[in-house]
Amino acid sequence: AQKVTQAQTEISVVEKEDVTLDCVYETRDTTYYLFWYKQPPSGELVFLIRRNSFDEQNEISGRYSWNFQKSTSSFNFTITASQVVDSAVYFCALSDLSGTYKYIFGTGTRLKVLA
Amino acid sequence: ETGVTQTPRHLVMGMTNKKSLKCEQHLGHNAMYWYKQSAKKPLELMFVYSLEERVENNSVPSRFSPECPNSSHLFLHLHTLQPEDSALYLCASSQDLASGEAGEQFFGPGTRLTVL
Numbered sequence: 001a002q003k004v005t006q007a008q009t010e011i012s013v014v015e016k017e018d019v020t021l022d023c024v025y026e027t028r029d030t031t032y033y034l035f036w037y038k039q040p041p042s043g044e045l046v047f048l049i050r051r052n053s054f055d056e057q058n059e060i061s062g063r064y065s066w067n068f069q070k071s072t073s074s075f076n077f078t079i080t081a082s083q084v085v086d087s088a089v090y091f092c093a094l095s096d097l098s099g100t101y102k103y104i105f106g107t108g109t110r111l112k113v114l115a
Numbered sequence: 116e117t118g119v120t121q122t123p124r125h126l127v128m129g130m131t132n133k134k135s136l137k138c139e140q141h142l143g144h145n146a147m148y149w150y151k152q153s154a155k156k157p158l159e160l161m162f163v164y165s166l167e168e169r170v171e172n173n174s175v176p177s178r179f180s181p182e183c184p185n186s187s188h189l190f191l192h193l194h195t196l197q198p199e200d201s202a203l204y205l206c207a208s209s210q211d212l213a214s215g216e217a218g219e220q221f222f223g224p225g226t227r228l229t230v231l
Binding site: 004032033035037042043044045046047050052091095096102103104105106107108 | 171222
């Protein structure tokens, strides 16, 4: 069965600290897609990254980086030098062939960056 | 307007009312979704439309009725709702890629629904 686990319910850091948000997934398929979304207080989910199961290269985009490890079924998200504007709820999601059009979301991690 | 828009942003209704939520996407996508987001719960997929045909219905109660008249518009008709239906209702769209590929979803700002 498909499942996405974000064990960290809430994380608080002080501005400029690095923070890693964990995401562990379960799927029986060999082809699948992983996503991260950010939900600021305004409510709208903002797409951050999409990764397919055949691409295990880590990705860096500015202060954001993602570590995809199939061996541990994890797709962790790191924010370097966090800023107050990074405060939001972050969701990890999975989509695989067994559920075309179906995206399974984790419960989200609320990140609070304190000035 | 760009991206995905939703109206109204806030809605308060009684259990006997009938109302509709509207979603419009300006991205040229061919798939649209309704999600329900309740406090401390994962996002729940309610309905999926691809090329204006409903392809997924996650056992949603019949008091929620979707309508997709074209690839740019999606409605969620509400009637005789219960207080537990109070939640943030999010609309999303994506481009149906080649078979087996899942594209990213773009979300609207949501409608905050309160059922009294």
